[in-house]
Amino acid sequence: MLVCPKCRLPLVRHEKTYHCSARHSYDIAKKGYVNLVLGNQKISGDSKEMVDARTLFLSAGYYQVLADKLIELLKEIKPDMLIDAGCGEGYYTRQFHDCGNQIIAFDLSKPALNTAAKLDQDTIYAIASIFDMPIGDASADCVVNIFAPTPVDEINRILKKDGILIKVGPGAKHLHGLKEVLYDEVYDNEEESVELKGLTHIQRVNVTDQIHLMSNDQIKALFMMTPYYWKTSQASAARLNTLTELSTEIDFLIDLYQK
Template sequence: MRKREAKIQLAAQQEPLFACPVCGNAMRIEKDSLVCSQGHVRDFSRKGTVNFLSQQVATEYTATMLAARRRMLAAGLFRPFLDAMAVHLQPHQRLLDVGCGEGTPTAYLAEQKQQVAVGFDISAPAINLAGSLATPALFAVADLAHLPFVDAAFDTVTDIFSPGNYQEFRRVLRPDGQLLKIIPRAGYLKELRTGLYAGTAKAIYDNRPVLDRFLATFPQAEIHPITYDFPLAADQFADLLTMTPLSWQAPAERRRAMLANPLSSIHIEVDLLIVAHLVK
């Protein structure tokens, strides 16, 4: 069975999840498309992905950046904190991964507990690459402000370094659903921050404003710090530099200097924020 047909078959099994992004009505599978009762149609691509946006949104996610990110994540850059997230998943439940990018974390989390997983991102190039993964997870281009899913559709929402729309998260989560969110701590990629921005305000990062806003919304949240050093092979440093938004605005001469003296490891320091029973 070709990938498109396999994904359509999988989507048909999860048909009750989908809501029309235009009118909000339920959607059903008709041949190669999702269709609502008002006649709004969203087609499956050749890779089995769906674009729920009415028009394309420009992002800074280039094919080069996404390919570099795919290689680094496949090598395990995020594996320790993904494993920490997976501990909180229950088998055979429904998971929505917000801002999934090229899809590697979505696929990994889905595999750990046989989750019914849907990943979405506003970047069409990212979702196109996600569609190439050999995974039963479904991928879609969608808008965080108007999620194309019915109320109470998911058991877990995961959010890795992405903005949050907590009103929408509450809407699409079941009453006993949970939110698992990853945010960077001060030491995240600290070697890159120092090398690229030494002597400037960007050399220092403080996650307190992000954390304070989150805790103001979810005072019951648990905070789990996760810290490790990831070893880098000689040919991986260029991919690391390319994949992270931290480097995109860096002075060209500092990028060149770092590429000439690649790091042998990189520091990863994040907070795993857990909100159980999000809908109250």
């Protein structure tokens, strides 16, 4: 279901290469992903440092409660073609294997897809912008969009009629305990509107839990995963360096939409 980013013709895999009938070809990297960003386009995405932090934190199972709920929802939907738009290092993606007949995952970060593809040989991983995904129109039964920007127009393009979008974002109390360390005044997160153009909101699921981090490395890794890492003063961030334990709420909003 991949298409060529140059001519939009279908891509076919042959050994270590994807190619289209117009003879454009794209090599599969040693780690197993394919780069479908054209040479004149900028590749950005998370750095290796950010990917390593997320891998350290997520591999400890602190967000497994979210993964379990997503798996439950996907098994109810039973998609034939599942797209992960903004898959990162693939923590959630590789847990979806029993949820779809074919899974394609996109992200712009080479370090993230190095990790994802190395740990997961069953998913097709491709470097591509989620605002211009190299797959055909109306080809996806379901799109998951987990803590990533939501490219509404592109999701409308790739979803089949009656297809489902599963969007995950933070709830009001998400990481309240972490924010109490960083800031003198702590406010609830502002929850986003459920309205998305061209899609009908059909369900909201709230997943909450309390987690207890047991090392400074895990605390710093969680901090690096958040927007606060870029917005917090050095003095405030330095408070985390003294901590060896941290308890905090986790609060996720899962919104389901239908095209």
